[in-house]
Amino acid sequence: MFPEFSLRYARLPERFYLRFAPVPVPEPRLVAFNRPLAETLGFDLDAFDESRAAQWFSGNCVPEGAEPLAQAYAGHQFGHFNPRLGDGRAVLLGEVVDREGRLRELQLKGAGMTPFSRGADGRAPLGAVLREYLVSEAMHRLGVPTTRALAAVTTGERLFRRVPEPGAVLTRVAASHLRVGTFQYFAARDDLEAVTTLADMAIERHYPELQGPAPAGHQEGERYLALLEAVAERQAALVAQWMGLGFIHGVMNTDNCAISGETIDYGPCAFMEAYDPATVFSSIDEGGRYAYRNQPWIAQWNLARLAETLLPLFDDDQESAIAKATRVIEAYAPRYEDEWLAVFRNKLGLTREEEGDRALAEAFLEAMAAGRADFTLAFRGLAEAVEEDAPALLDLFDGDTSLRAWLPRWRARLAREEASPAEIAARIRAVNPLYIPRNHQVERVIAAAAEHDDFVPFEALREVLSEPFTAQPGREAYAEPAPAGERVLRTFCGT
Ligand code: AMP
Ligand code: MG
Numbered sequence: 001m002f003p004e005f006s007l008r009y010a011r012l013p014e015r016f017y018l019r020f021a022p023v024p025v026p027e028p029r030l031v032a033f034n035r036p037l038a039e040t041l042g043f044d045l046d047a048f049d050e051s052r053a054a055q056w057f058s059g060n061c062v063p064e065g066a067e068p069l070a071q072a073y074a075g076h077q078f079g080h081f082n083p084r085l086g087d088g089r090a091v092l093l094g095e096v097v098d099r100e101g102r103l104r105e106l107q108l109k110g111a112g113m114t115p116f117s118r119g120a121d122g123r124a125p126l127g128a129v130l131r132e133y134l135v136s137e138a139m140h141r142l143g144v145p146t147t148r149a150l151a152a153v154t155t156g157e158r159l160f161r162r163v164p165e166p167g168a169v170l171t172r173v174a175a176s177h178l179r180v181g182t183f184q185y186f187a188a189r190d191d192l193e194a195v196t197t198l199a200d201m202a203i204e205r206h207y208p209e210l211q212g213p214a215p216a217g218h219q220e221g222e223r224y225l226a227l228l229e230a231v232a233e234r235q236a237a238l239v240a241q242w243m244g245l246g247f248i249h250g251v252m253n254t255d256n257c258a259i260s261g262e263t264i265d266y267g268p269c270a271f272m273e274a275y276d277p278a279t280v281f282s283s284i285d286e287g288g289r290y291a292y293r294n295q296p297w298i299a300q301w302n303l304a305r306l307a308e309t310l311l312p313l314f315d316d317d318q319e320s321a322i323a324k325a326t327r328v329i330e331a332y333a334p335r336y337e338d339e340w341l342a343v344f345r346n347k348l349g350l351t352r353e354e355e356g357d358r359a360l361a362e363a364f365l366e367a368m369a370a371g372r373a374d375f376t377l378a379f380r381g382l383a384e385a386v387e388e389d390a391p392a393l394l395d396l397f398d399g400d401t402s403l404r405a406w407l408p409r410w411r412a413r414l415a416r417e418e419a420s421p422a423e424i425a426a427r428i429r430a431v432n433p434l435y436i437p438r439n440h441q442v443e444r445v446i447a448a449a450a451e452h453d454d455f456v457p458f459e460a461l462r463e464v465l466s467e468p469f470t471a472q473p474g475r476e477a478y479a480e481p482a483p484a485g486e487r488v489l490r491t492f493c494g495t
Pocket of ligand 2 (some may be wrong): 255
């Protein structure tokens with residue numbers, strides 16, 4: 001059933017990882033399986049057998065050709081450097097080449113204690129696994145670069161967290177699991193050879209356009225500087241997309257920042273409902289470091305940490321290397337601002353570029369903040385208000401009149417778009433989702449699965465989220481913000 005493995009990471013020198021077989025679980029049961037993804041990965045589904053799949057996706061049986069290992073990495077957690085984190089509960093099986101010819105890594109998350117576990121149990125609670133499954137797949141459907149979820153298995157074990165929970169394993173698929181923290185691990189050990197190996201691997205896998213001999217007159221260091229620049233560009237685009245969806249990652253530590261530009265490590269992540277740029281959900285983010293509005297600048301901070309690891313590759317002269325890196329890190333800010341504007345222009349139904357567009361978008365956000373409007377529904381509601389004020393949109397804004405003043409200003413701008421009102425409305429609906437993984441819905445799904453072994457709500461929500469831009473008759477409730485009693489104010493990392 002498994003596609004052939006094409007091992008890359010396992011062929012790196014031994015100091016990049018520790019070989020480690022998943023720890024068997026007592027009663028593996030497949031509770032979710034992503035068939036379309038399995039097909040694109042080249043799985044042979046004619047031979048699909050649920051109980052065998054449960055053996056594989058729990059780690060009880062290692063597929064032929066896989067060489068399981070735990071990757072080494074370091075990371076800044078909430079600003080504090082830890083030189084040795086590594087996969088404490090994840091095992092990389094290896095890479096496969098998918099139907100589009102792309103390398104994809106398969107990883108079992110929750111596969112048991114590894115030498116990097118640092119006293120923790122190496123397992124993942126079912127709630128965290130289902131959240132990552134739902135949210136990562138939703139992000140993919142929303143058009144955001146992300147790791148994917150291939151399968152979820154319950155283990156038959158009970159884990160002791162805040163409350164006892166069933167144990168589970170998630171099979172995660174990623175372009176790679178190279179993180180800023182992977183570079184930091186080796187830089188902290190002054191292992192320049194390893195940093196170079198990682199940089200070359202990142203270029204080969206994620207930025208192949210930077211390959212090839214350096215043009216005449218150019219130094220080899222420029223390739224690595226171009227790598228930093230390319231990673232920065234992807235991070236700017238990624239975070240702008242998050243901002244456009246009201247997505248809060250929750251733990252933007254450098255070990256959770258992927259070099260590929262994919263969203264990775266869904267822990268206490270959540271989508272904002274009532275718009276407030278200071279929103280924080282994660283219970284462990286006491287200082288609000290990873291609040292919605294801080295995300296773009298945290299990404300830049302993380303890039304600066306990446307730059308530090310690469311300095312010796314940029315230039316033999318340290319001062320000159322620092323000057324080059326600084327220019328790239330500084331260029332991130334205007335780059336991000338451009339990406340942000342492109343995202344929000346689209347959200348407002350604009351395709352032309354005009355001077356006042358940023359102010360127009362910001363004024364809408366200010367009206368949303370003042371009226372505590374639901375971020376997702378407010379943008380979606382604009383599709384109804386292209387020609388005249390729509391009561392459903394106005395109702396989202398409590399007691400605030402700034403929206404009434406803003407709408408005519410927006411319509412005056414739309415008039416210069418050379419598109420009919422119907423075309424503009426269609427554009428708005430194509431980029432502003434109706435359905436997002438709302439926290440209370442995710443919590444309901446988790447409670448049904450963890451407390452009653454009922455996965456029907458999970459399947460239902462997964463299906464709704466597979467078409468986030470299309471109104472689905474009979475599923476209106478999924479588009480609604482949480483009722484007062486179910487509002488989620490805190491999320492937990494589930495580690
Ligand atoms: P995360 O917060 O999921 O990004 O994890 C940060 C670090 O803690 C990583 O090194 C993880 O592998 C490790 N970790 C998280 N949860 C567990 C667990 N239950 N057992 C062992 N290690 C864990
Ligand atoms: Mg992590």
